[in-house]
Amino acid sequence: MKSNMLSDSLRSFIIFGLVGIVNTGVDIGVFTLLTWWQLPWLAAQIIAYGCGVLNSFLMNRKWTFKQQGPLAKGLLRFVLLNLVTLGVTSVCMLLMHEHLGISLWMSKGAVTLLGVVLNFAGSRLWVFRAEQVHVNVRNHR
Template sequence: MSRTSLAGDGLRYLIVGGYNTLFTLAVFWVLDRLWGAALGVQPVYWISAVVGILNGFLTQRIFVWRVRGAWRRELAKFAVVNLVVAVLNSLLLFVTVTLLGLPTFPTQVAITSVLIILAFFANRHWVFARAASDTEDGQPSP
């Protein structure tokens, strides 16, 4: 598989990322409605983040970066990228919702919109970078 263009990667990433973002936000919304008052925003966020990270890895690997073969190292890198993004998200939620009193759900949507860009480049250039040297049969070239 040859490396696709930034535009092609970006378009697939936006489509799959849009799905995963909506999926994760839906998980966040449901958890917030069911247990938000009892648990608070941080546990609700972290549970939805873990679910979203796992869903995101599977969908990006298959539909965006189109890589095959060994996946454990990619999953570890993906987890690191998403942990960094999640910590940033959590800190931003703390500042905006807890300290500033902004509404939870719209604030989460805004934060997510900004962090998506950071995650795209980290995934493209680090997590799934081996795709650049893959051959048509999906195996890394020598």
């Protein structure tokens, strides 16, 4: 049974990574298009990042974690998870780069890996977790 859970987790993590690659493409594609249309880069970044997050939620919901049911609760949790991850990785990057003197790109690489792990764990354990059915069994004599 443990082996099956491990293989399910590995499968989910691999699909999660592939979805992340697609999300990066969505983000870069939307950003490129919007800046090509002369939208200011900050507005383009916000919109493009939002498109990547939405795409991530929809793809991970359907393929990575195979969840069904109402969208709103999961979407709210997913947005909150991404905001928490953004905060944690930003603080870590600040500490690594500004206070420890680690290069900007080494810091970015490290916090990107941290973000992937945090997002996967949060997605699996909180956002897309399977709802458990609780059965109350009483013994009658």
